[in-house]
Amino acid sequence: MPNTAVATPEQGQELAPCRASDETLELLLTRRSTVAGSMSEPGPDAGQLRTILTAAARVPDHRKLAPFRFIVLQGEARAKAGEALAGASRADHPDFPQERIDFEGARFTRAPVVVAVVSSVKDDGKTPEWEQVLCSGAVCQNMIIAASASGFAAQWLTEWYAFDRRVLDALGLTQDERIAGFVYMGTATETPLERPRPDLDALITEFRA
C-alpha cells in the first residue's frame, strides 16, 4: 500500500501541543454509524485506507506495546472469508434454509472494505490486559472517525462471528487473540437520523471533597 496522502510526523519531530478545530468537534458531535447492509461502493482506495489505518493505529498505548493488528478484507477475499461464516452456520443450524446460509456467507460483502481489528495482548509482565483491550477499542473508534473524515460511512460490528473459533481460525487469529471489532467502510446510501442519546447530566457527578 502507498504511504498516506496526509503527511505524518517523523519520530522526534516537534508537534503542536493542541490545535483547536471546530471541524473536528463538529464531526465528533454529529457522527453517526451507517448500517453495513446499506453501504455501497466505493470504499476507501489504497491511499485512503492507509491514512485511515495510520490514524487508527495512532492511539494512546501504555508502554507502546501495539496490542492490536489489522486484517483487511476487500474484493473477492470478502466472500472467501465468508465461507467460514457459512460453514459455521450450516454446522450449527442444519435447519437453516440455503438462503440464510448464503446471507451469513455474504456478511463481509456488505461493504467494500472491512477491517478486522484484532486485539493482540502482549505479556510484558507489567501492562494489564484491561489496558491493552481498551487500547484496541480506541483503535476501532479512531478508525470510524478517520473513515468519516475521509468521507466514508463506517460501522463497528462484532456480530456472532467475532466470537466463533472456527471463523477466528479461518481469519488466522491465534488462540490468544480476539476480535475488537469488524469495521465496515463504504459509501452511505441512506441519510442517517439522530438516535436517542443518554441524558448526559445523569452520567455526570462531580466528586466533592
Ligand SMILES: Cc1cc2nc3c(=O)[nH]c(=O)nc-3n(C[C@H](O)[C@H](O)[C@H](O)COP(=O)(O)O)c2cc1C
Ligand atoms: C464493540 C462493539 C460491538 C458492536 N457490535 C454490534 C453488532 O454486532 N451489531 C450492531 O447492530 N451494532 C453493534 N455495535 C453498535 C454499532 O457500532 C453502532 O454503535 C450503532 O450502529 C449505533 O451507531 P452510532 O455510532 O451512530 O451511535 C457495536 C458497538 C461496539 C462498540
